[in-house]
């Protein structure tokens with residue numbers, strides 16, 4: 001293939017006017033080999049054509065194998081995966097794509113164990129792919145919540161070490177924000193693992209997760225007292241003295257927290273360590289916020305799109321925690 005044919009292939013919309021598969025059958029048709037996957041990533045990464053990161057030349061690159069591109073002006077070698085979450089991977093792109101497809105189309109997602117079994121990779125590779133996709137999922141959740149937003153904390157966990165209760169059982173505190181829709185229903189969510197429920201933890205979370213000017217619904221906890229100083233309107237939902245359970249006053253957070261707990265127990269068999277909880281919260285958030293998406297294929301494309309614009313993740317990031 002010469003360069004211009006190559007560029008034409010890149011721009012071509014592959015299946016029936018859509019550039020994403022709707023079914024597994026279409027997925028298999030669209031991505032039969034490494035070449036097809038690399039081409040797709042290239043289009044997601046440079047939607048208006050290749051631009052050399054070294055000299056800034058916007059011209060069709062010379063093509064080599066496995067997504068390697070050479071700038072016609074300065075001969076700089078680029079690659080569709082370098083500088084993305086797929087950087088330095090030895091796992092075939094077809095395997096990454098297969099994992100991305102299943103992660104985005106399976107109703108409740110997949111555990112690393114399931115990926116290991118169904119894709120025939122090692123557990124380590126399966127786990128690493130899922131962790132990296134979770135990093136890309138964070139990127140997809142940039143837009144802050146707005147309108148009326150419920151905020152409350154809940155405990156998640158914990159993992160029991162050596163089968164004993166109590167010691168070694170780590171419960172993690174998670175603060176959850178949920179858009180409340182009128183007259184009923186919920187919008188998007190955001191959540192964060194926090195070491196304690198002090199204002200120093202709660203207020204920065206709200207500032208990162210919710211646009212200023214929004215109405216924040218909270219209980220009477222003092223940790224939220226400074227919200228008004230940060231431009232939010234705080235509305236305390238006071239419990240009736242008749243002893244209504246807490247969830248009646250915060251139905252969105254209660255509902256999301258119970259879905260989250262069920263997901264961790266069901267899909268991940270509860271095997272989420274506190275050190276990795278935040279990345280699972282990101283996956284849950286990504287899934288929850290797209291629960292009404294009209295096409296899972298679009299969600300698949302969205303994940304890959306984020307995968308190629310998100311910087312590389314090192315082994316240390318994955319093992320010791322990523323700077324969220």
Ligand SMILES: [Zn+2]
Pocket residue numbers: 052053054055056057071072073074075076
């Ligand atoms: Zn160049």
